[in-house]
Amino acid sequence: MTEPLVATENLSKRFGGLTAVDDVTLAIPRGGVTGLIGPNGAGKTTLFSLISGSETPTAGRIVFDGRDVTRLAAHVRAALGVGRTFQITQPFAGMSVRENVAIGAYLRHPRRDEALARAAQAAERVGLADKLDAPASSLTVSARKRLEVARALATEPKLLLLDEVLAGLNPSEVRDIVPVVRALAGDGVTILMIEHVMQAVMSLCAHVYVLAEGRLIADGAPAEVTRDRHVIEAYLGKGAADRIGGGNVGA
Amino acid sequence: MTIRPYLSILVAVAILALAVSLARSNTFANAIVTAMIVAIAGYGWNLLGGYAGQFSFGHAAFFGAGAYVDAVLQARYGVNAYPAFALAVLAGAGVGGAIGYLSFRAGLRGSYFALITLAFAEVMRIIANAAPIAGGAAGTLIRLDPSLTHFQFQSRLPYLWIALAFVAFAMALTRWVERRRFGAYLVAVRENEAAARALGVDALAVKLRAILVSAALTALAGALYAQYFLFVDASIAFGPWISIEALMGPIVGGLGTVFGPLVGALALHFLGEFARAVAGRIPGVDLALFGALLILAVALARDGVQGVAIGLARKWRARGA
Amino acid sequence: MLAPPDIVAAAIVNGLMTGAVYALVAVGLTLVYGVLHIINFAHGAILGAAMFAAYVAYRAGVDPYLAMGPLAAAFFALGYGVQRLIIGPASHGEDRNVLLVTLGLSIVIENLLLAVFSSDTRTIDVPYGFSTLDLGFVLLALPKMVAFGVSCVVGAALWALLTATDTGKAIRAVAKERMGATLVGIDPPRVFAVTFGISAACLAVAACLLLPIYYVNPRVGEAYVLVAFTIVVLGGMGSIPGAMIGGLLIGVVESLSGLFFGDSLGQLGIYLIFILVLLLRPTGLFGAAA
Numbered sequence: 001m002t003e004p005l006v007a008t009e010n011l012s013k014r015f016g017g018l019t020a021v022d023d024v025t026l027a028i029p030r031g032g033v034t035g036l037i038g039p040n041g042a043g044k045t046t047l048f049s050l051i052s053g054s055e056t057p058t059a060g061r062i063v064f065d066g067r068d069v070t071r072l073a074a075h076v077r078a079a080l081g082v083g084r085t086f087q088i089t090q091p092f093a094g095m096s097v098r099e100n101v102a103i104g105a106y107l108r109h110p111r112r113d114e115a116l117a118r119a120a121q122a123a124e125r126v127g128l129a130d131k132l133d134a135p136a137s138s139l140t141v142s143a144r145k146r147l148e149v150a151r152a153l154a155t156e157p158k159l160l161l162l163d164e165v166l167a168g169l170n171p172s173e174v175r176d177i178v179p180v181v182r183a184l185a186g187d188g189v190t191i192l193m194i195e196h197v198m199q200a201v202m203s204l205c206a207h208v209y210v211l212a213e214g215r216l217i218a219d220g221a222p223a224e225v226t227r228d229r230h231v232i233e234a235y236l237g238k239g240a241a242d243r244i245g246g247g248n249v250g251a
Numbered sequence: 252m253t254i255r256p257y258l259s260i261l262v263a264v265a266i267l268a269l270a271v272s273l274a275r276s277n278t279f280a281n282a283i284v285t286a287m288i289v290a291i292a293g294y295g296w297n298l299l300g301g302y303a304g305q306f307s308f309g310h311a312a313f314f315g316a317g318a319y320v321d322a323v324l325q326a327r328y329g330v331n332a333y334p335a336f337a338l339a340v341l342a343g344a345g346v347g348g349a350i351g352y353l354s355f356r357a358g359l360r361g362s363y364f365a366l367i368t369l370a371f372a373e374v375m376r377i378i379a380n381a382a383p384i385a386g387g388a389a390g391t392l393i394r395l396d397p398s399l400t401h402f403q404f405q406s407r408l409p410y411l412w413i414a415l416a417f418v419a420f421a422m423a424l425t426r427w428v429e430r431r432r433f434g435a436y437l438v439a440v441r442e443n444e445a446a447a448r449a450l451g452v453d454a455l456a457v458k459l460r461a462i463l464v465s466a467a468l469t470a471l472a473g474a475l476y477a478q479y480f481l482f483v484d485a486s487i488a489f490g491p492w493i494s495i496e497a498l499m500g501p502i503v504g505g506l507g508t509v510f511g512p513l514v515g516a517l518a519l520h521f522l523g524e525f526a527r528a529v530a531g532r533i534p535g536v537d538l539a540l541f542g543a544l545l546i547l548a549v550a551l552a553r554d555g556v557q558g559v560a561i562g563l564a565r566k567w568r569a570r571g572a
Numbered sequence: 573m574l575a576p577p578d579i580v581a582a583a584i585v586n587g588l589m590t591g592a593v594y595a596l597v598a599v600g601l602t603l604v605y606g607v608l609h610i611i612n613f614a615h616g617a618i619l620g621a622a623m624f625a626a627y628v629a630y631r632a633g634v635d636p637y638l639a640m641g642p643l644a645a646a647f648f649a650l651g652y653g654v655q656r657l658i659i660g661p662a663s664h665g666e667d668r669n670v671l672l673v674t675l676g677l678s679i680v681i682e683n684l685l686l687a688v689f690s691s692d693t694r695t696i697d698v699p700y701g702f703s704t705l706d707l708g709f710v711l712l713a714l715p716k717m718v719a720f721g722v723s724c725v726v727g728a729a730l731w732a733l734l735t736a737t738d739t740g741k742a743i744r745a746v747a748k749e750r751m752g753a754t755l756v757g758i759d760p761p762r763v764f765a766v767t768f769g770i771s772a773a774c775l776a777v778a779a780c781l782l783l784p785i786y787y788v789n790p791r792v793g794e795a796y797v798l799v800a801f802t803i804v805v806l807g808g809m810g811s812i813p814g815a816m817i818g819g820l821l822i823g824v825v826e827s828l829s830g831l832f833f834g835d836s837l838g839q840l841g842i843y844l845i846f847i848l849v850l851l852l853r854p855t856g857l858f859g860a861a862a
Contacts, residue, residue: 052449053448054445054449074448074449075448075449075450075451075452075453075454076453078448078449078450079451083450084449086446086449090443090445090446091443092439092442092443092446092447093442093443094438094442095438095442099435102435103435103436103439103447103450103452104450104451106432106435106436106451107450107451107452110432111432112430112431112432112435115432115435151446151450152449154450155450155451304668306668306671306672308613308675353851354851357850357851357852359851359854361667361668361671362610362611362667362671363850363854365611365671366611366801366805366850367846367847367850370798370843370846370847370850373798373843374840374843374844374847377837377839377840377843378840381837491794495675498672502672530687533687534686534687534690534691535682535683535684535685535686535687535790536683536687538679538682538683538686539680539684539686541679542676542677542679542680542681542683543676544676545672545673545675545676545679546658546662546673546676546677546680549662549663549669549672549673549676550661550663550664550673
């Protein structure tokens with residue numbers, strides 16, 4: 001139980017001249033919700049891509065559930081238990097919600113009726129039960145976000161990487177999804193979430209990592225991290241920490 | 252295995268059987284058999300192009316492999332027709348696997364994949380045209396010897412039924428694949444390969460399997476062609492005509508559907524007849540019309556003739572309601 | 573060496589001459605890819621149509637070299653129209669569709685040529701057709717030299733067009749960053765049509781250069797399109813210098829393999845190079861990412 005579910009060691013990713021992820025070492029414990037925050041362009045999604053396997057690192061290691069997965073392909077990692085959602089939703093056009101989610105369910109359930117049944121269950125958990133037979137392309141933004149989660153959930157992951165599932169949602173939609181995420185964590189799925197909506201981060205995450213310009217600049221409980229001067233400066237610019245002074249800067 | 256999904260196929264086959272039983276003249280029989288052989292090749296193409304979304308412009312490579320292996324094994328090595336036929340299908344799958352492995356492993360997709368399949372087909376055509384084992388430019392003749400053991404028949408009728416049986420098989424195979432995990436994975440890879448990978452789909456394996464089945468089915472069509480016409484040469488076996496007709500049927504009739512290739516093949520056949528009736532002996536008019544139809548099909552009907560029909564039916568129903 | 577050095581040298585020089593025309597054929601193809609990001613499967617058919625146009629002009633009494641200008645203008649208009657009115661609208665902007673539309677176009681054009689001109693191979697007879705220049709180790713055919721010269725001039729002119737003129741800059745802008753070009757007021761559909769027109773015009777010039785040297789029949793476009801594709805893939809999709817250098821290279825390779833392996837296998841060599849480049853280095857020698 002003390003061994004982290006996923007850990008990165010000195011992980012780096014360079015795209016030509018741009019270093020998107022710079023020497024990141026972190027460890028996510030099993031269970032619970034961990035946050036990954038940072039200003040735009042900090043490299044958070046790239047970090048997710050490295051962990052899920054859609055990108056290969058330029059340097060460093062990734063260890064998942066005790067295995068070195070650094071060189072493993074994305075679909076192999078998915079089978080091992082890494083699930084992820086995409087920041088820009090990517091539904092399979094032309095398929096219904098049920099069929100979309102079934103693609104995920106097929107990973108553990110090769111038989112059609114079994115996969116479709118599990119897909120319906122996963123859709124229910126995120127509140128899409130009433131939209132099961134709707135074409136995926138007809139969904140609203142918030143429903144598409146749920147579809148992303150349901151699809152990843154259907155693969156029965158140990159680790160769920162949620163990439164900005166709350167982006168573009170209005171406050172009441174946010175209020176509706178937060179308990180869903182909490183319930184997933186309650187069912188034993190370890191969640192790592194990239195999020196900008198601070199209220200959600202504060203209420204969901206026990207621990208938060210902060211990424212800026214590819215580098216880890218802080219980590220700890222949400223309340224401490226948001227008071228950290230380096231974090232404030234990363235978001236608001238140099239000198240901001242002094243101008244704001246110490247004290248409660250949390251959302 | 253439930254029967255319901257296959258009912259519509261049975262109905263279509265019954266209608267076709269009716270048409271076949273009305274075949275009287277030899278030219279009509281030839282035309283129908285050819286149309287059905289092309290339809291089978293189209294079903295092969297449809298699995299890779301329609302469902303998996305990988306457009307091949309060189310399916311002649313598989314058709315020709317089937318045709319030549321069937322012909323050469325019988326003509327040159329005295330192998331019995333039935334094992335020759337089976338080996339021809341396997342050979343097609345082998346060629347498909349080789350081309351697929353090289354191309355998909357190299358990450359080729361879209362236009363690049365189309366280009367390389369075109370190149371492979373042409374390479375095979377040039378080699379077949381020069382290779383002594385294939386008869387060189389003169390081609391290969393299977394000795395005419397009608398008997399059941401030689402898979403040859405005196406009259407055209409048995410061929411018609413056999414071709415029809417294989418068309419039915421192709422349709423049933425397509426429906427069967429559709430309803431399995433493999434079929435769902437094909438569509439997922441077509442729609443969004445990256446998202447599919449993140450969900451545990453081994454895209455490379457899926458594409459390889461798709462091309463194996465696709466090539467085998469198209470090779471079957473080629474072997475059937477050889478068995479019916481008893482003659483193959485490089486431009487018949489590996490020529491662009493079959494690569495084009497194999498893809499036109501599914502596109503015109505409806506990509507990635509069970510009836511698309513059949514509807515398309517029939518539509519093209521009738522269009523060809525119409526062109527010949529109107530333009531007489533002028534060569535090329537029928538193919539020019541095909542090309543124009545291809546452009547129109549892409550421009551107007553995303554889901555092919557079937558899609559247009561289904562769309563129209565929907566409108567009528569709405570108007571009545 | 574399997575052959576005396578001056579025969580090899582002659583093969584190389586001849587290969588360079590032919591290669592320059594290949595380059596001219598390939599340049600249009602790579603330009604279209606670089607700007608529109610489409611592979612024009614109808615490229616060879618358009619070349620075939622241009623060669624027949626030059627042939628018809630010849631039969632009407634106009635020498636191919638004289639027909640070059642007017643035909644280039646006519647084919648520019650044709651290419652502009654085809655892109656603006658057929659390819660653009662029919663494909664709804666989707667890659668997969670463009671593939672099929674250009675394939676359909678190639679089928680239509682080739683078969684119309686077949687219907688109108690029948691499958692006979694035709695050649696023309698020009699008074700300078702057999703004139704040669706003696707360089708000592710090789711006899712250079714005049715038409716080939718003219719082809720080489722004109723191809724180089726057109727290549728240079730194209731380069732100048734792209735770098736120095738406003739139209740050229742607009743084309744390069746759309747090629748590099750379509751959205752950004754729109755934001756500064758450039759109209760991509762017009763640029764696409766102009767690019768396609770330029771491509772067709774280059775083919776018209778190439779056709780006039782090729783007719784005195786070779787022959788024409790409805791299938792000739794296919795043969796050239798393969799070579800053009802190989803050059804474009806070798807030189808790098810979208811790279812004009814790549815197409816020019818690739819053209820010369822392929823010309824020499826073809827000439828040498830014709831010398832050592834005979835004609836029918838020479839074609840095979842080009843296909844194999846094509847396949848190998850696609851498998852091993854699809855970006856080509858000079859190209860941008862595939």
